[in-house]
Amino acid sequence: MDRALLLCLYDVLYSHYGPQHWWPAKTPFEVMVGAILTQGVAWRNVETAIARLEESNLLDPRALYAAPEDALAEHIRSTLYYRTKARKLKAMATLLVEQWEGEIARFFARPTAVVRADLLGVWGIGPETADAMLLYAGGHPVFVVDLYTRRIFGRLGWITGRESYAELQHAVQSALVADAPLYNEYHALLDRLAKDTCRARRPLCSRCPVATGAIVTCPAGRLPSPP
DNA sequence: GCCCAGGTGGGTA
DNA sequence: TACCCACATGGG
Numbered sequence: 001m002d003r004a005l006l007l008c009l010y011d012v013l014y015s016h017y018g019p020q021h022w023w024p025a026k027t028p029f030e031v032m033v034g035a036i037l038t039q040g041v042a043w044r045n046v047e048t049a050i051a052r053l054e055e056s057n058l059l060d061p062r063a064l065y066a067a068p069e070d071a072l073a074e075h076i077r078s079t080l081y082y083r084t085k086a087r088k089l090k091a092m093a094t095l096l097v098e099q100w101e102g103e104i105a106r107f108f109a110r111p112t113a114v115v116r117a118d119l120l121g122v123w124g125i126g127p128e129t130a131d132a133m134l135l136y137a138g139g140h141p142v143f144v145v146d147l148y149t150r151r152i153f154g155r156l157g158w159i160t161g162r163e164s165y166a167e168l169q170h171a172v173q174s175a176l177v178a179d180a181p182l183y184n185e186y187h188a189l190l191d192r193l194a195k196d197t198c199r200a201r202r203p204l205c206s207r208c209p210v211a212t213g214a215i216v217t218c219p220a221g222r223l224p225s226p227p
Numbered sequence: 228g229c230c231c232a233g234g235t236g237g238g239t240a
Numbered sequence: 241t242a243c244c245c246a247c248a249t250g251g252g
Contacts, residue, residue, distance in 0.1 A: 039234040045250065046233095080232080081247040088235085126235050146233050191233070 001158065001171040009156075010182075013189040020188035023136035025050075028104045029096075030059050031137035035129050036088045037079045049076040061102035065093040088124030095122050108138030115140065127165045135187070141178035144187045145169050148194035 025031045030050065037046045052075040053059050058067055073086035095118065100107040108115055112134060119130035127145075134140040145168045153159045159168065176182065 036234095040232065040247085041234095041249080042232050042251090078249065080249050081234090082249075084235085084247050124235065128234065132233090144233095148233060194233085 001175040003175040005158070006172065006175055010186050010189065013193055014185065017189055017192050019185060020192055022184055022188040023132075025136075027059065028108070028137035029061055030054075032092060032104075032133050033059060033064075033089060035132040035136070036085055036092065036124065037076060039081075039085070039129060041080045045078050045080065048078045052076070061093050061096045061104065064089060065097040065102075084124070088122075091123045092125065104137070108134075108140070112140045112142060116142070127169075131169070135180060135183055139180050141173075141180040141183055143169055143172045143176075143183045145172075146187075146191075148191050149187070151194055152190050 023031045023034065025034055033053065034046055034050060037049055050059070056075060058064050058072070058075065064072070069086050069090055072089060073082045076082045076085055076089075079085055096102055096104065096107060107118075115138060116130055116134060119125050119133055120127070125133075131142045131144045134142045135144055145165050149168070150159070150161060153168075154161045159171075163171070
C-alpha cells in the first residue's frame with residue numbers, strides 16, 4: 001500500500017466531507033455494544049436498539065451481565081439476528097464483569113495485542129468487531145478493515161479483493177504511522193464515501209470526490225482514475 | 228414480493 | 241484452507 005496515495009486519499013476525503021465525529025456514542029461501553037449490534041446491518045437499525053437499551057439502563061456492563069438473555073433479545077430486535085446478538089452481548093459482558101469488574105478503562109489500558117487477543121476470545125467477536133472496539137472505545141491505533149474499505153480500495157485498483165483481513169490491515173498500518181485519531185477519521189471517511197457511491201449503486205466517478213478532479217490536483221498526483 | 232444491509236461461527240469438502 | 245450456510249428485521 002502506497003503511503004503517499006493513502007494520505008492523498010485521506011486529504012481529499014477530509015477536505016470534501018469534513019470530520020465525521022465517529023463513533024456516535026456516549027460511552028466506550030456503548031461503542032462496544034454498538035460494534036456487536038451493527039454486525040451485518042446498517043447503522044440506522046442499531047440506533048433504535050441502543051435507545052431501547054438506554055431506556056432500560058442496560059448500557060452498563062453489570063446491568064447487561066445481569067439481564068436475562070431473552071429480555072435482552074427483545075430490546076434489540078431491530079438489529080437482525082437478535083437472538084444471536086443477545087448471546088454475543090452477554091458473552092462480552094461476562095468477560096468485562098467477571099474478569100475486570102466492569103471497568104472498561106482498565107480493560108483497555110493494556111498493550112493493544114493483549115486486549116485484542118482477549119476480545120477475539122469472546123464468542124461473537126471477530127477481527128473487525130474487535131478492532132472497532134479497540135479503536136473507537138479504547139483509542140488503540142488499529143485500522144479497521146470492513147466491507148466498505150475493501151470496496152473503495154478495490155475500485156481504486158489498490159487491492160485485488162482476495163486479501164485476508166490481516167493482510168489488508170497490515171498493508172495500511174505499515175504504510176501509515178500508528179495514529180488512532182487518523183485511523184478513526186480515515187475509516188469514517190471511507191464509510192461515508194462508500195455510502196455515497198458503492199451502496200447507492202452509483203459509479204465512483206459521479207458524486208465521488210475521488211474523481212471530481214480533486215485527486216488530480218492532490219500533492220501526490222498519482223491516484224489512478226476509477227474504472 | 229424481493230433484495231440487501233458496516234459479520235461471525237459452525238459445518239463440510 | 242476455502243467456501244457455504246444460518247442467523248431472521250426493516251427499508252427501499
